């Protein structure tokens with residue numbers, strides 16, 4: 279009997295996929311990578327079907343939804359803008375939220391740029407672990423890809439193909455002794471986001487550092503929040519967190535940018551030498567092409583494989 283109950287619970291657990299929010303509020307503070315300004319972020323529970331919303335508490339609580347509708351600048355970070363109000367460098371927090379499968383969170387922020395912290399999504403994951411996760415009553419809906427959508431631009435490429443689950447591949451190729459060609463596959467729900475992806479830090483080449491500084495960017499940048507590559511190696515005394523930390527960070531950014539779809543994706547994403555601009559173009563292009571996707575709850579799609587088992591259970595009289 280106990281075994282039968284366990285089987286039924288497991289089947290139901292997969293078939294019924296519910297939205298999630300944080301169980302309690304948590305605060306995280308730091309400085310913005312590009313602005314260098316001190317900023318404090320409070321991650322708060324939000325009702326079902328609200329999605330991720332940024333709330334500028336320094337601007338009378340002005341709200342900007344984490345949606346492709348508001349994508350503004352995508353050169354060195356993904357920024358959102360609504361009615362002239364900016365939220366900058368959203369991708370690492372959005373990556374942590376998507377990686378931990380949080381659907382509805384109110385992000386209260388007292389400045390325009392998210393804190394860079396250690397350059398990865400790990401501090402956000404740790405804060406979210408402290409806050410805890412609460413399951414909500416509403417079913418989670420997904421954007422399921424029906425037709426391939428592809429963006430290619432000067433040797434860079436990103437595509438999403440139909441698939442029964444979300445699977446992601448990232449390939450990068452930099453002529454550097456520590457990078458060269460790297461390829462990483464990540465399957466959410468199978469691979470561990472918190473361990474495999476979240477700790478990978480942002481990186482840049484030392485030649486770029488001066489150029490970016492002159493453009494008024496990376497005012498808050500340091501070896502504490504980025505891997506800096508020299509011609510031969512890295513400037514950071516402690517070295518890398520993973521041999522392929524660069525490719526892992528690109529995957530981290532991709533997961534964060536895809537969160538701007540507003541719902542989790544079901545499809546196979548392949549990115550080659552892409553970046554924020556291409557990630558954002560894919561999101562916008564996919565949503566615009568209405569015949570390329572449909573909205574499904576998980577029960578209608580990846581769990582199809584479970585149906586024969588459910589039928590078996592019914593036949594054996596368990597249900």
Ligand SMILES: [Zn+2]
Nearest residue numbers: 369480527531
């Ligand atoms: Zn990044």
